Amino acid sequence: KAGVTQTPRYLIKTRGQQVTLSCSPISGHRSVSWYQQTPGQGLQFLFEYFSETQRNKGNFPGRFSGRQFSNSRSEMNVSTLELGDSALYLCASSFLQQEDTQYFGPGTRLTVL
Amino acid sequence: AQTVTQSQPEMSVQEAETVTLSCTYDTSENNYYLFWYKQPPSRQMILVIRQEAYKQQNATENRFSVNFQKAAKSFSLKISDSQLGDTAMYFCAFMIPNDYKLSFGAGTTVTVRA
Numbered sequence: 001k002a003g004v005t006q007t008p009r010y011l012i013k014t015r016g017q018q019v020t021l022s023c024s025p026i027s028g029h030r031s032v033s034w035y036q037q038t039p040g041q042g043l044q045f046l047f048e049y050f051s052e053t054q055r056n057k058g059n060f061p062g063r064f065s066g067r068q069f070s071n072s073r074s075e076m077n078v079s080t081l082e083l084g085d086s087a088l089y090l091c092a093s094s095f096l097q098q099e100d101t102q103y104f105g106p107g108t109r110l111t112v113l
Numbered sequence: 114a115q116t117v118t119q120s121q122p123e124m125s126v127q128e129a130e131t132v133t134l135s136c137t138y139d140t141s142e143n144n145y146y147l148f149w150y151k152q153p154p155s156r157q158m159i160l161v162i163r164q165e166a167y168k169q170q171n172a173t174e175n176r177f178s179v180n181f182q183k184a185a186k187s188f189s190l191k192i193s194d195s196q197l198g199d200t201a202m203y204f205c206a207f208m209i210p211n212d213y214k215l216s217f218g219a220g221t222t223v224t225v226r227a
Contacts, residue, residue: 033214043204043217056213088156092215101148102215104158 002027004093004105012111018079021108025072025093032074033102034066037088046089049074078110086112115140117207119218126195127226133180134190134221136205145209147181147188152220153201161203164188195225 005024013019025032034046045058049068066076072093078085088109092102116139126132138147149161164172164181171179176196180189192199205218 031213035215042219043215045214045216048213050213058214090158092158101160101163103160104150106155106157109156 004091004103006089006091006105006108008108009106010109010111012113013081014113015081015083017081018077019081019110020075020077021089021091021110023074023076023091023093023105025074025091026095026103029093029095029103030072031094031100031102032068032072033092033094034074034076035090035092036060037090037107038086043090046076081112083112086110115142115145115207115209115216117205117216117218119205119221121221122219123222123224125224125226126192128195128197130195131191131193132195132223134192134203134205134223136188136190136218138186138188138205138207140186140207140209142209145207147179148206148208148215149177149179149188149190150204150206150217151199151201152204153198158204162190192223197225197227199223200225 007022031050033048037043047057047066052068063079068074088107090107092104094100094102118137145166147164151159151161162174176193178191202220202222204220206215
């Protein structure tokens with residue numbers, strides 16, 4: 001079974017631009033979560049989706065948004081990019097609704113210049 | 114809010130020896146789940162082991178085992194017979210049911226020396 005895939009793997013943007021990252025979960029998984037990883041803040045939860053509904057959201061500004069499609073694929077969008085948005089963005093998927101283990105993708109490395 | 118603390122930023126171990134990573138957490142919940150994830154230089158986050166709080170028996174997965182002390186809110190990871198491929202950053206993580214999110218510690222970098 002294929003793992004979680006994320007595209008693109010690397011991205012370079014400039015301040016003020018917007019970016020969309022994509023995540024395809026493991027086949028059969030319906031929950032998708034997003035995390036931001038930076039050297040200073042570590043791993044922080046962004047949001048989680050299940051059946052196209054956002055069930056939880058982390059403490060990030062409204063510039064960070066996401067959505068999930070009917071096939072469970074998910075996208076996250078960051079508008080008006082800031083230098084501090086440079087990070088590794090990790091997507092994770094899980095099978096069941098609640099406490100099932102989250103399996104991570106390889107991440108998207110976003111650099112904001 | 115749940116917090117996870119990993120007090121050891123870095124650890125070094127000789128190949129074939131044993132290393133133990135510490136993790137403590139703070140929660141008022143009684144039912145929760147604990148995880149150890151490994152992130153090698155490739156940055157791919159890999160699940161190492163999982164523990165349900167309602168289970169008294171410590172989880173094991175091949176050379177990896179945990180010491181779960183619920184009353185002390187402690188969840189340490191032991192890596193036995195360390196291998197060069199174990200070199201990675203290890204994260205302790207916590208989840209409560211119906212919260213749908215992992216809370217991570219700051220991580221411990223483990224270096225296995227040949």
